[in-house]
Amino acid sequence: MIKLQNISKIYQTDTIETVALDNISFDVPDGQFLSIMGPSGCGKSTLLNIIGLIDAPTNGKVTLSGEHVTNYSGRKTARFRNEQLGFIFQNFHLINDLSVVDNVELPLLYRGTSARKRREMAVEALRQVGLENRIKHFPTQLSGGQKQRVAIARAIVGKPNIILADEPTGNLDSAMGDEVMDILLDLNKELGTTIVMVTHDERMAKKTDRLVRLFDGSQVSTAASI
């Protein structure tokens, strides 16, 4: 369960105060696939970053899996992210100097998993996204869709409860986008993983269980997707 209570984010310089998020509150029950939509600059990614403990809210409280995580220390936050959260980015953010399998192993590396176990789990995650035959390739040798599938494998390898996806299909053509979306839907249905996805694509948003719309940092609607 994700619970957001009165989340605000204000960026302040000497002269300008910018309200990126204004009093956002909603819950995401376990196993739900939620999409967040809104125009560019409305605060979607900021909200996702706050849910993912990548950024801290100026005001408000975030509760993830029953834990109040807003005031966690740096080390505790890092550990929580490692064990409970998986991330997928629009730009994939794969490490080009590491092979596909080494990229996927990354979350396990910071969990102290043994090398052999890491390799087994990474290959299994790659099998789930249909890339088990690409383990020794490097990201630069893959297509955009394949890169995003590697990023999904990296997100699921540690078996997190929540996956946060920031425009996962934004850099892909529609066929590849559908492919990636199908994988996410399967993960949600088969493993019951909670997914929060930021998207610009109405078509993708309609495939999810619920939609939250933001406009200029404010929540304008939350409804079941149709």
Next chain:
Amino acid sequence: MLLNYLKLAIKVLGRNKMYTAITLFGISFTLMVLMIILALYDSELGANTPMSKADRMIFVDHMEMWKPFYDTAWAVDSSMVGDLMVYDTTDFTTEESGKAISSGSMSLRLVEEHLADVEPMERRSILFDREYTVFNEGRKFQLTGILTDYEYWNIFDFNFLAGESFTLEQVEEAASVAVISSSTAEDYFGGIQQSIGQSIPISGREHEILGVVEKGRSSSHYINADIYVPYTTTEPSILSETGNSGPFTAVYLAPSVSQRTAMQEALDFKGRQIPIPPPDYPGAFVLDNIKVFPFTQEEMYAWSLFHEDEIDTNKKYFRLMLVLSLGLFILIPTLNLINVNLTRMMERASEISVRKTYGASRQQILGQFLFENIIVTFIGGLIGLALSLLIINLINSSGAMPNTTLAFNGRVFFYSFLMCLLLGILSGLLPAWRISKQQIADGLRQ
């Protein structure tokens, strides 16, 4: 995890070859210079044969004698009597107006009468050096000789390649015997073994060759010579000099390293007890002070460089010079590497954010970049090691430093290894610390 870091470090090195080349050149060149400085320090001041016991030795190489100058002032009282000037009184006053310092080595009498035995002390030797010109089969040889006693061979542990040193009896009998260096044996006699038993004409007397020694690595003139002969074979006038000045240096060996300072203090005290001899020139110059300088090997070296009166000032300057030169050679490339590293790490902002997103703590990011930096430094260190071996060989074979032989031993390697580690940590720490502080969201936007 380290394997993962290692793989990444190697990939990063291969990715930007120009950067890698600049970094490796900087590190290897710096380390090469450091290693050569360390090798030079080790050769000059390290515990190497024949100065393995250098940390127990004290050298009394020179003394100073002060002679005050006197000025005479005249005070004339006169008056006019008629047309004549009449001198009523004339006063003379003589006052000290300055001091002349005479500095040099000592006479045999001074050493034997006043600096012979101190407590604690295990051994004492005396020596002086001089140049000889000898001819062999129409060839002219310019040889540096050390004239010394039997204890010399017990204090300095020369490596005898053939034969042996002269004995106490041979020194007492002023026997015409000699020990030569391996290079003299090769140049003069054509080989080490065949030179034993042959003779060489020194000061008009044929000296029988008793032994051949390996050349020492230090340039110290207490050990570096082409030929070593008993000091008793020198001119009688040198041995019977009744004044304080002469050509001799005295070397003292303490029973243990910990007793060296006590021995040095005892020698200093003895030096202060030397009675001031009668005036050399009555009325004009009167010797009023004598001071001897018992120095350690490092102090001798420092004194020869700076010539300051205070021993500690010389030592301070010498150490400051060493620290500054080593510091400069570490600091400049470190600053440069910090700069290069920071740029390189900034390029990897996205990677760092991804790692942090997936649970890497700040310490782990810091550790990763330090590890990468140390790997790069070690590769640079290996290249630097190969370069230093090459340059050390070149310096030794070129004769650029004829009296010093640079060597690359375990000690030099150990210190260079430490320097290498220091360079890696210093140049990696600041950029890694800065980059580890980066906000995840900022890195992900890149």
